[in-house]
Amino acid sequence: MWLSTHVALVFALAVDNATGHGISDCEGGPLASNAVCNTTLDPITRATSLVELFTVPELINNTVNTSPEVPRLGLPAYQWWSEALHGVASSPGVDFSTSGEFGYATSFLQPILMGAAFDNELIKSVGGIVGMEGRAFNNHGRVGLDFWTPNINPFKDPRWGRGQETPGEDPYHLAQYVYSLVVGLQGGLDPEPYYQVVSTCKHFAGYDLEDWDGTVRYGFNAVITSQDLVESYFPRSRVVIEMRKLALLLLPFHLLIMQVLV
Numbered sequence: 001m002w003l004s005t006h007v008a009l010v011f012a013l014a015v016d017n018a019t020g021h022g023i024s025d026c027e028g029g030p031l032a033s034n035a036v037c038n039t040t041l042d043p044i045t046r047a048t049s050l051v052e053l054f055t056v057p058e059l060i061n062n063t064v065n066t067s068p069e070v071p072r073l074g075l076p077a078y079q080w081w082s083e084a085l086h087g088v089a090s091s092p093g094v095d096f097s098t099s100g101e102f103g104y105a106t107s108f109l110q111p112i113l114m115g116a117a118f119d120n121e122l123i124k125s126v127g128g129i130v131g132m133e134g135r136a137f138n139n140h141g142r143v144g145l146d147f148w149t150p151n152i153n154p155f156k157d158p159r160w161g162r163g164q165e166t167p168g169e170d171p172y173h174l175a176q177y178v179y180s181l182v183v184g185l186q187g188g189l190d191p192e193p194y195y196q197v198v199s200t201c202k203h204f205a206g207y208d209l210e211d212w213d214g215t216v217r218y219g220f221n222a223v224i225t226s227q228d229l230v231e232s233y234f235p236r237s238r239v240v241i242e243m244r245k246l247a248l249l250l251l252p253f254h255l256l257i258m259q260v261l262v
């Protein structure tokens with residue numbers, strides 16, 4: 001619980017910039033003298049300083065995608081759930097206007113088609129445009145700065161129903177696509193002075209069942225052989241994790257049972 005809030009805040013601070021949408025009023029608000037408002041400090045120190053002020057009920061409130069405001073600390077509410085699979089898209093965190101500017105965003109092809117180009121530089125360019133539009137929406141208070149993109153699950157079974165969200169079934173190709181898209185979205189491998197947006201890769205492993213024949217994603221046990229984990233699921237998860245400070249990783253909803261082969 002502490003960890004998820006803490007990690008999320010570290011990334012929120014990493015994308016925050018001095019003049020944009022800060023997480024709190026650092027001029028005269030309750031946190032003005034807290035280390036979180038000191039932009040010369042590193043994001044981990046700043047996030048730690050803030051999270052230490054949270055009560056346990058407040059931490060619990062922050063374990064879901066909707067973070068309520070904490071008036072005591074001058075913290076506004078935040079919605080972590082914004083989508084940008086192939087362009088900034090409708091989701092709880094995205095507020096399209098009904099007409100005029102910000103009424104739409106560029107919509108690229110579904111990932112299954114973009115993946116078919118087998119062109120990593122192209123995917124990086126697409127990610128760069130989607131991330132820039134996300135940042136522009138954020139500049140006008142219409143979206144958060146973290147996007148639950150890309151879908152890193154391998155397309156293993158068409159009954160899943162979300163195969164079009166992925167670039168395909170091949171673990172190596174998937175890893176290349178994910179890496180390229182994330183680097184594009186975030187504005188580089190280690191962008192300075194701040195990230196364009198934050199990419200949240202979903203989901204760690206074993207998520208390719210949505211709702212099938214009475215079994216739903218929230219309540220099934222995925223029994224996966226160690227061979228399948230190593231060959232199908234871990235290559236793209238490893239790429240994401242090895243980026244270290246680049247991406248957030250959304251855990252699967254279900255229980256993951258790793259079956260060790262003897």
Ligand SMILES: *[C@@H]1O[C@H](CO)[C@@H](O)[C@H](O)[C@H]1NC(C)=O
Pocket residue numbers: 038040041
């Ligand atoms: C910010 O942190 C630096 C490094 O610890 C410190 O020297 C500086 O005084 C701090 N600034 C404020 C306004 O507290």
Ligand SMILES: *[C@@H]1O[C@H](CO)[C@@H](O)[C@H](O)[C@H]1NC(C)=O
Pocket residue numbers: 057058061068
């Ligand atoms: C938790 O969030 C709810 C709104 O979702 C709010 O009513 C409640 O006061 C919050 N609790 C704490 C301790 O902040």
